[in-house]
Amino acid sequence: MLPLTEVLLVICIAGLSIVLVTMGLPTFWKRAALPQIQQPEPLALLFDQGVLHHGNETALRAFSLAPGTHVWDDLRNLLSDRFPDFPHHADAAHDGPLTLFANDPAAPQQVSIGWRGDFCWVTLDKASAPTKARPALVPPTEFEALQATCDTAPGPVWHLDEAGALCWSNRAYDALHKSVLGAQANPAELLFKAADTSNPDRYPLESATPGKPDWYQVTKVNVGAVTIHHATCISSVVAAERAQRNFVQTLANSFAHLSTGLAIFDRKGQLVLFNPALVDLTCLSAQFLSVRPSIVSFFDQLRENRRMPEPKNYRTWRQEISDVIAKASDGQYRETWTLENGQTFTVTGRPHPDGATAFLIEDITAEVALTRNFRAELEQNQILLDSMHDGLVVFTASGVLSLSNAAYQKMWQHQPDSAFSDVTIADAIALWRGRSCDGPDWSEISCFVGHRGGRQSLSMAIDFDDSSAVQCTVSSLPSGATLVRFRPATERAGEYAEKGLISAD
Template identity: 50%
Template sequence: MELVEIVIIVFTAIVAAGLAQSYLSRGYAVATSPLEPMALLFTDGVLQHGTDSALRHFAVEPGLHAWQDIHDTLVPIFPDFPLVPGSGKEGRVVLEPQGHTAPHNIELRWRDALCWVTLTPVEEATAAPITPALEQEMNALRLSSDTMINPVWHLHPDGAVCWQNPAYTVLLELTRGLDANPETPLFPITPGDGPRRVALRLDPLDAPDWYEVTSIQMGSVTVCHANCINALVEAEQAQRDFVQSLAKTFAHLPVGLAIFDRRGQLVLFNPALVDLTHLTPKFLSSRPAMLSFFDQLREDRLMPEPKNYASWRQTITDLIAAASDTSYEETWNLEDGRTFSVEGRPHPDGATAFLFEDISAEVSMTRSFRSELELGQSLIDVVEDGLVVFSATGALTFCNVAYRGLWGHDPDTGFVETTIDDCINLWTRMCQPSALWLEIAKCISERSTGTPWDMTLYLKNGDALTCEVQGIASGSTLIRFRTQKPEQGAASPALENLQK
């Protein structure tokens, strides 16, 4: 063997030994290093390989577990952990923990169907440099949070408070003391609830403070806000007290009252409305809409029944519009014989008040009185003598058919009232001259209630009339014109005395 070949063999052996030693040294370091990273390799979402520490930590085995298993484990701490592994030619993203203080970040790297999940110690994570603009924004956000007067806090999925602003801290200390557990929520709230009102009592002797609490779900964290609404609660209580005072005031009114707010809902009614309409208090207390209210009245036959439902609905719509814009008045004649006077009055704030009054007795009395008047008129019209009545002021208030036929005068056809002077002018034109006309006017103007007297008048055609003047009730005067028979030509003793 030549010297050159021996040298080559020795050199090769030395290099091989060095490589073997280097490999063994590196393998030992990986196996024994306490900083061995926890890493998992997925292919198409199936676990293919992992470091021993990662397999032990997550209790998974290659080929038996998938991406969903590791997702369910990590998403409570890393809410941004994707539901499916990254895909595409190549990519990388670093996830930071939220809500809990975790010693690791998660680094996701993928290439085609392969995806690596590596837990990187926080102190070794590569952080993006903080630029002046970012620092300014962070300072602005911190300043806004520190100066916010409303309590704001964050809830972890387990319900513990994981962040709070100074306003929340101050309220917590005032309510529960300086040694209160900051992780126990001050306001009982379930994530996903809508706005709700919560009362906090700082002093057992003082009235509670009212807050409206709202929550917004942001990933795995629930962001909560509390707004003090003491002024609103006091205003609502004052409104309720005012409504109760009105209800007590209107409770003794005999007129039914229904008040609807600007939205058209019934907000106030009195007992008289229940008595008149027989609507149940349960129905009225449910705050029905205005149209539903009148629907119920129609169903209970407490409104005039329309010929068809469509026209009735339009009538109700017009009724509501009329009462909302201008005053509305109508008389309802019901099937049971009662008569309602319905009045709608609008208010500047958009509310509408309806008044229901039972005027059955008044209508009945009016009808009876009108019937009596018509009967009396009929009876007087049967009398053959002309009768005319003048009031104490000298105005003609009544005459019968015989008077109208005798003098050709119907006072009901004129636009102005007829006085005694107008009648005397008419009578003198149709009669021969007489000095006693002024005595009739004087008797009426002086409201004379003395002894009745009469006089004889002669029409221009020669017919003789007896004119009788007599005072009656309320200072009125009755004048009767009677056609004389041929033998009735002498004046009465009363008239002779008057002529003397």
């Protein structure tokens, strides 16, 4: 058995342990069951002269604000719905701090505003985040998003079922339906009924201006048993196309009376405009030109119709055509075509805006023939003048030598055609004076040539150093020209012939 003292000691220790356990255990369980809960961080923002200077991360994320970028008005726009008395400006318009309460009774949050100099503090609970800020909004459902998108679409959108009946439409379609058919019209009545015969995707609708309908481009997409329609107003496009057609028609009417053939090719090389003269000159049928042939096909057909010079080498024909097109695009192509039938064409290629190219074909057969006949007459007249014994020389109204015969050239040893510049009356008088004796008043001839009024013929004798002489006669010609004739004296004509001054015939 244990001693009595030890029994008493064990009893005391056990009792003390029971007391300690009884007193400390509730406190221990209380701390374990109720841990310390951290309070939410308040939303705090600091403004400097109305510009956001700083803010804690929670506030910046909740309001979607950035320091240095957003200003006081941005915060006010976010809070004005719940705090109507929120200050309009960040300056100290109130004495001391300002506390505002939200107007929503279910959320009585408050916002505190304080000022110190140019600085302004704004503090509010996280629960009072802005109703206008996107992070605080509940994300819309997919249906709501699609419905909002369709209702705000600027163009009409509608659905038709398999039977072709209207089963859904957006607000733009409904508004257009009321505008065109009237408010009392049956909503199920289709708005877009009759399409354009030339373009089935375009539909005209009556507008406020009589005779000028509004045009819409309608696209269709089949989704299951429903056909979705989208309409876009293209009235401005249709008006522009009509103006372009009218302009082209006006040009065509203007070019129809030209004798020069005109062919205009667009930037793709397709014929877009031609006039009747082109048909007459090229012998190309209007049917062929109306199908808008390419430039290469156009020239190929010209070669087939023998309306252009026959190529010397058929292998390089395509390359020659490419060179023609390239030169025409640079505005450097101009050639004269002589055809087998005797006709002569002048072909000019010129660039036009937006990469277009125009070819002008002009029949110059008459001009060429006239030029040839004129040259033949000149040559014939020259032969007649050269057959005369008298030396003849003609000066224009400006005093420039324009014509002389062989007798003159032999008599004065002068070849005007070989001169590097124009021979004037002063140059001729200097030559005559140097090859003759003193005596004639050469100034009279000079004044006669330069006189513009009525002129009387002059006649004077000219002696040479070899005692020979000629009779000089100065006469007026039409258009202010002057004829100077040097006729050898009759009694000494044979002597002049022996000296070679005139022909012996």
